[in-house]
Amino acid sequence: MKYENTYSKLADFGRELLNKKSLVEGLPLISKYAKDVVGAQRCSIFIYDLQHKELWTTIADGVEKIIVPSEEGLVGHTLKIRKPIIENNPYANSHFLKSIDKETGYKTQNIATSPIFNSQREIIGVLELLNKESEFNNEDVKFMIFFAHYISGFLELTNLYLLEDMKEKKNEKI
Amino acid sequence: MKKFKQIAQFGQKLMTLSDMDHALDLISEEAKTLLDADRCSIFIVDLEDKILWTKLSDGVGRIVVSLSTGIVGHTYQSQRPQIVNTPYSDDRFLQAIDKKSGYETKNIITVPIFDSKRDVIGIIELLNKVKSDFDESDLSALTFFANYVSGSLELILMNEN
Numbered sequence: 556m557k558y559e560n561t562y563s564k565l566a567d568f569g570r571e572l573l574n575k576k577s578l579v580e581g582l583p584l585i586s587k588y589a590k591d592v593v594g595a596q597r598c599s600i601f602i603y604d605l606q607h608k609e610l611w612t613t614i615a616d617g618v619e620k621i622i623v624p625s626e627e628g629l630v631g632h633t634l635k636i637r638k639p640i641i642e643n644n645p646y647a648n649s650h651f652l653k654s655i656d657k658e659t660g661y662k663t664q665n666i667a668t669s670p671i672f673n674s675q676r677e678i679i680g681v682l683e684l685l686n687k688e689s690e691f692n693n694e695d696v697k698f699m700i701f702f703a704h705y706i707s708g709f710l711e712l713t714n715l716y717l718l719e720d721m722k723e724k725k726n727e728k729i
Numbered sequence: 730m731k732k733f734k735q736i737a738q739f740g741q742k743l744m745t746l747s748d749m750d751h752a753l754d755l756i757s758e759e760a761k762t763l764l765d766a767d768r769c770s771i772f773i774v775d776l777e778d779k780i781l782w783t784k785l786s787d788g789v790g791r792i793v794v795s796l797s798t799g800i801v802g803h804t805y806q807s808q809r810p811q812i813v814n815t816p817y818s819d820d821r822f823l824q825a826i827d828k829k830s831g832y833e834t835k836n837i838i839t840v841p842i843f844d845s846k847r848d849v850i851g852i853i854e855l856l857n858k859v860k861s862d863f864d865e866s867d868l869s870a871l872t873f874f875a876n877y878v879s880g881s882l883e884l885i886l887m888n889e890n
Contacts, residue, residue: 563888569881570744573737674876704845705880708740712877716733 558698561592565705572706578602578713582613585706589684592702593695595667596686601630602710603678610634610681628652629666630681637678639669639700643690667691669699673711680710732763736877743881752885753784756878760853763874764838764867767857772801773886774850781805781852792826799823800837801852808849810840810872814862832856838863840875844883851882 575581586598601612610625632650643665645651664686671680682703739759746752757769772781783792814836816822835857842851
């Protein structure tokens with residue numbers, strides 16, 4: 556019953572999140588919350604850009620976008636199968652990209668992912684948690700699915716903001 | 730842009746409400762404003778009693794229907810939104826409710842509300858768009874809106890049980 560308290564307090568997080576007006580402000584908050592609740596060392600939110608078919612994320616509090624391959628790795632695989640993944644032994648999983656660990660010097664011990672859907676049932680992102688002290692279990696993923704759905708409205712709305720903003724700027728130029 | 734800001738503000742307000750009744754009121758009001766409709770009912774799915782129910786609202790009183798009755802029942806069964814601009818020529822439409830309330834339904838739009846497990850937990854129904862019939866742009870706005878409120882609604886339902 557680890558998550559029982561979480562659900563009763565989740566609205567507090569929701570309130571804080573909805574004060575953020577952009578993805579760049581909201582993503583660190585989402586990451587930190589998911590990490591703390593599940594007890595994982597790291598959390599990344601990958602945003603899937605439907606227009607450019609690109610998957611991107613930011614590093615920690617950084618503002619800069621990092622584009623990642625959308626067909627590779629366990630995140631790419633999540634995008635493909637449209638389902639969450641638990642992998643407690645990533646080095647034995649052929650989808651896992653060992654090269655990233657090599658590059659960063661960070662050793663991934665376990666991974667859990669969940670797709671984030673918009674109202675049209677398109678994937679707009681992937682929530683990824685790394686290195687839980689014990690192993691990821693079904694209860695963790697159940698929470699992640701719930702949480703991904705809970706934040707999807709915020710993500711979709713800020714996306715719409717962005718598109719609208721781009722349109723308005725374009726019109727100004729004309 | 731104005732519309733998006735309005736939804737964001739609504740979202741903040743919704744988060745401050747933890748009880749079902751107030752949340753449903755707020756969602757109804759916002760949905761009506763968003764689509765410029767006269768009335769809104771939010772039906773909640775009760776699988777135990779196999780019914781769809783609304784709280785008291787908008788002079789209609791509390792409505793309880795079976796999971797397969799009327800346009801909302803059809804929305805539940807098919808899990809698909811419905812637009813009905815000529816309800817009186819639609820067999821599924823429950824004329825009895827109009828008769829009882831004295832309200833004349835001119836057009837209807839419904840969309841299912843899904844939870845994170847992709848089960849339908851409710852249905853938003855809007856009646857009588859003020860200026861015209863309901864169309865595709867209403868449908869996409871309401872579909873977005875249903876998803877936007879679904880996380881909060883799922884949470885509230887979960888905490889109430």
